[in-house]
Amino acid sequence: MSNQVNFEFSIDFAEKMDAEDPLRDFRSKFIFPKVNGNEAIYFCGNSLGIQPKATQAYIQKELDNWANMAVDGHFHGEDAWYHIRKKSKPALAEIVGAHEHEVVAMNNLTSNLHFLMVSFYQPTAERYKIITEAGAFPSDMYMLETQVKFHGLDPDEVIVEIAPRAGEHTLRTEDILQTIQEHGDQLALVMMAGLQYYTGQLFDMKAIVEAAHKVGAYVGFDLAHAAGNAQLGLHDWQVDFATWCSYKYMNSGPGNVSGIFVHEKHAEKPELPRFAGWWGHDEGQRFKMEKGFVPMFGADGWQLANSNVLALAAHQASLEIFMEAGIKNLRKKSETLTGYLEFLIHKINGDSGVIEIITPKNENERGCQLSLLVHKGGKAVFDEFYQNGIVGDWRNPNVIRIAPTPLYNSFMDVFRFAQVLEQSLRKFA
Structure with a gap:
């Protein structure tokens, strides 16, 4: 549970959390999109999840069945x-x-x-x-x-x-x-x-x-x-x-x-x-x-x-x-991963009031998504995210949705997001 972890705003902490994550290897089962030629930090699974590496083979198998059996595929084959x-x-x-x-x-x-x-x-x-x-x-x-x-x-x-x-x-x-x-x-x-x-x-x-x-x-x-x-x-x-x-x-x-x-x-x-x-x-x-x-x-x-x-x-x-991963295991990681995101946002935002998290604080009343109401610099802050390889989701008039997904996102992803957020707020807020 996230409230049992003493979070730290440091790269060492993020690396340690990833090293101890029992679900860390599932990340390698997915293809990450690229932004400006580099692999993106993808926090938009609440809109469209990324592609598993196995997807093409699964579809190709049925294409082969169609090619080789045609109508007989309805009743024959694996x-x-x-x-x-x-x-x-x-x-x-x-x-x-x-x-x-x-x-x-x-x-x-x-x-x-x-x-x-x-x-x-x-x-x-x-x-x-x-x-x-x-x-x-x-x-x-x-x-x-x-x-x-x-x-x-x-x-x-x-x-x-x-x-x-x-x-x-x-x-x-x-x-x-x-x-x-x-x-x-x-x-x-x-x-x-x-x-x-x-x-x-x-x-x-x-x-x-x-x-x-x-x-x-x-x-x-x-x-x-x-x-x-x-x-x-x-x-x-x-x-x-x-x-x-x-x-x-x-x-x-x-x-x-x-x-x-x-x-x-x-x-x-x-x-x-x-x-x-x-x-x-x-x-x-x-x-x-x-x-x-x-x-x-x-x-x-x-x-x-x-x-x-x-x-x-x-x-x-x-x-x-x-x-293979298990929904209970995924939910457990999700609570911690989202809790870490919340911690870092509060750490960066301080008492400035620029960012307001409108998603419930209670982890039993939310999933992995945090919705950030940006009171100053909104769209410019979001655009800065993208220029730095972070794919999130913008909702008018001034909400950014960020969803660290436990199957393929890491604690380092969240830490890097926090670094970009800090940079963006300095420039635009």
Whole structure:
């Protein structure tokens, strides 16, 4: 845990931490992009993860199968395509805290949200409201708005957005729970991020689920910034549904396949509506080509189309690294690595007030991302980072997101960032 480490602003300390890091060798499994001809210090896994060295071979294997077997590849070969979705299930289940039958890789994140809303948002005259966080990622805002309009309702009357208190940047759990209680009789769904993209706040999903279920509402989470980053327990928390993307912390390639979670308690509810497709139909009967949709058990029953084999190959290249490293081990390193980043920022910033970390200080309320509100010199400071080989993320009007990712970032990366930050603030702040 980061609070058990006596951090130091020194190269010797950073080198010592890297030498003692049991996960240090995983860095060598990735290809780092270059900035100005030099290997970058990459702190942008919250937007797009870097490429595992094995990815090309995994994709090439399926290209070879396609070349050599064509249509026969669906049922022949080491990983027959008809069942290839199953290969990712053990890793996905471990990463999100689920049973294998509760997860499946499919589609893209916002598509999955729309499909899952068909099942879990069925407004009535009495229950129709949706609670979400103010300032949600635009895809989630647009998805909720259009879903509500699809049901002939007014988003302004239906969607309840919870905002931070005046002068604060993040939500208080007590305010979320209070809002659920206030709207309980009319509440149909709580649908929000698991980890807020802008502030980096990790929400207390377990408490939110308990409160929503107590008033009779469903709960779903967009885990785009949480999956592969935070320690999750979707099954034990009784989350109804969730979805995520694989291209951020799961390093599976730009725009690559999403994944869904549907709690097993919903696996055999024939009354639960859904949009069906051939690939969600009972696979033992699928080739009878008959009318009458019979969903597969678990999350597989929400599939529509057959698996994107090349996408899943890239996904698997990264997932196997996660299985080797272990999500608990990664989370432990993440807490220390992010704690070190926080320590160095405070050390450099002092009492100047130029930088304000708007991500929660409590490591149980954040992942690896720290969002820095830069009160002076903002974009110039960020541009200086890039000129010195540091890839972070700029969000208007003046926030820099920095995400030291435990699979491939080191303590020396964080130390070097701190040196550049100190230099940048001297020049522009």
